[in-house]
Each structure stands twice: as C-alpha cells, then as structure tokens.
Amino acid sequence: EVQLVESGGALVKPGGSLRLSCAASGFSFSTYAMNWVRQAPGKGLEWVSSISRSGTFIYYPDSLKGRFTISRDNAKNSLYLQMNSLGADDTAVYFCARVLSGYGDYGPLDSWGQGTLVTVSS
Amino acid sequence: DIQMTQSPSSLSASVGDRVTITCQASQDIDNHLHWYQQKPGKAPKLLIYDAFNLKTGVPSRFSGSGSGKDYTFTISSLQPEDLATYYCQQYDYLPLTFGGGTKVEIK
Numbered sequence: 001e002v003q004l005v006e007s008g009g010a011l012v013k014p015g016g017s018l019r020l021s022c023a024a025s026g027f028s029f030s031t032y033a034m035n036w037v038r039q040a041p042g043k044g045l046e047w048v049s050s051i052s053r054s055g056t057f058i059y060y061p062d063s064l065k066g067r068f069t070i071s072r073d074n075a076k077n078s079l080y081l082q083m084n085s086l087g088a089d090d091t092a093v094y095f096c097a098r099v100l101s102g103y104g105d106y107g108p109l110d111s112w113g114q115g116t117l118v119t120v121s122s
Numbered sequence: 123d124i125q126m127t128q129s130p131s132s133l134s135a136s137v138g139d140r141v142t143i144t145c146q147a148s149q150d151i152d153n154h155l156h157w158y159q160q161k162p163g164k165a166p167k168l169l170i171y172d173a174f175n176l177k178t179g180v181p182s183r184f185s186g187s188g189s190g191k192d193y194t195f196t197i198s199s200l201q202p203e204d205l206a207t208y209y210c211q212q213y214d215y216l217p218l219t220f221g222g223g224t225k226v227e228i229k
Contacts, residue, residue: 035218037166045158045166045209047218061123061217095165106213108156108171115165 002026002111004096009116022079022096030074033099036081038092050106086120093117128221136229141197143224145210150190154214157195161206
C-alpha cells in the first residue's frame with residue numbers, strides 16, 4: 001500500500017524556519033517525481049514545489065523561489081521541504097504528493113499524504 | 123500564470139442528480155487538466171487526469187470532458203459519499219495552478 005506520511009509541522013514565529021519531511025513507503029520512491037502542495041485554513045490548494053526522480057530538476061512558483069527548498073533522499077525514501085523567512089501567509093497544511101507513473105516531474109498527483117500543519121504566528 | 127476559473131463555487135443537489143462543474147483556463151491548456159476530490163478534513167484524491175481519463179478504481183459515475191480552455195467535470199448520479207470539494211488543476215505551464223474549488227453539498 002502506498003503511504004506518504006508528512007511530519008515537521010509546528011508553530012513558528014514570523015521570520016523563522018522549518019523543515020518538513022515526507023516518509024514514503026509501499027512503492028519504489030526513487031522512480032517517482034514528487035510534489036509539495038499547501039492549503040491555507042479554509043482556502044484552496046496551492047502548488048509549492050516539484051522535484052524530479054533523481055532530484056536533478058526542481059521547480060517552484062516565483063512567489064516562493066529563494067525561500068523554500070525541496071530535496072529528496074532516495075536512499076531514505078524521503079522528501080523534504082526547507083522553509084525560511086516564514087510569514088503569516090505561509091500558514092497552511094502542507095501535503096506531499098506523488099506524480100502518477102509515466103508522467104514527467106509535475107503530472108497528475110495520484111497519492112497524497114495526510115498533511116502537516118504549519119502555523120506562523122508570534 | 124494560467125488562471126483557472128471554476129464554477130460554481132458551491133452547489134446543493136439531491137442524491138441521484140446529475141452534477142456538472144466547469145473549469146475555464148485563461149488560455150488553451152491542451153487537455154492538461156486534472157480533477158481532484160477533497161472530503162472534509164482529508165487529503166485530495168485524484169479522480170480524472172488529462173481531462174477525461176478516469177483513475178483506476180474511481181467510480182464510473184465520475185467523468186471529465188472538454189478541450190482548449192473549457193473543461194467539465196460530471197457526476198452522473200450524485201451519491202451521499204460525494205459530499206466534498208472538487209478542484210481542477212492545470213499542468214500545461216508552470217506554475218501549476220488550481221481552480222478555486224466547488225463545494226458539493228447533498229440536499
């Protein structure tokens with residue numbers, strides 16, 4: 001069974017940093033591109049980042065470039081999101097999601113974790 | 123960025139009704155569109171990919187159609203378990219963008 005389990009969400013002060021993790025199991029992690037998607041409380045979905053199977057290719061929306069860094073460790077079946085200079089509008093549930101097999105680095109997201117809550121507040 | 127305009131933002135329908143949701147992109151996205159279902163308090167689930175392909179295991183009452191800028195998601199016979207918010211998402215151009223969502227309620 002495919003499982004994605006996020007962790008690392010916490011209450012953090014404005015300007016602070018946080019590193020999220022996503023532990024994958026039940027599939028060959030290194031053969032799938034991965035994404036992070038977030039959802040602010042009561043709001044819609046927002047794409048955060050994508051990373052290729054090997055980690056060579058990485059993508060962000062312009063609004064997050066320079067503050068967020070996606071990475072992966074295929075030996076540990078893990079995906080990460082380093083978030084710096086956090087502000088109140090980064091408050092959200094952060095989901096990791098797998099790209100459907102046969103697609104590129106940011107195709108349909110066929111499996112999602114349950115999400116981890118990041119709250120940015122003083 | 124490609125804007126995805128989804129409508130309606132909410133709807134209420136009875137069990138057995140046909141439900142239709144539309145998603146309009148700000149430019150041609152060449153069928154590079156997916157539909158997700160998000161039940162309250164849960165993660166999204168992929169239902170339809172590339173405009174009309176049903177993900178394995180998804181009930182056949184769900185379907186998608188469209189082309190160019192305009193896409194439609196249909197539930198042919200609404201069931202109580204379909205209570206959820208539905209999102210479209212394009213991947214033709216980065217950044218990936220989602221529609222605002224359609225909340226489906228059961229009368």
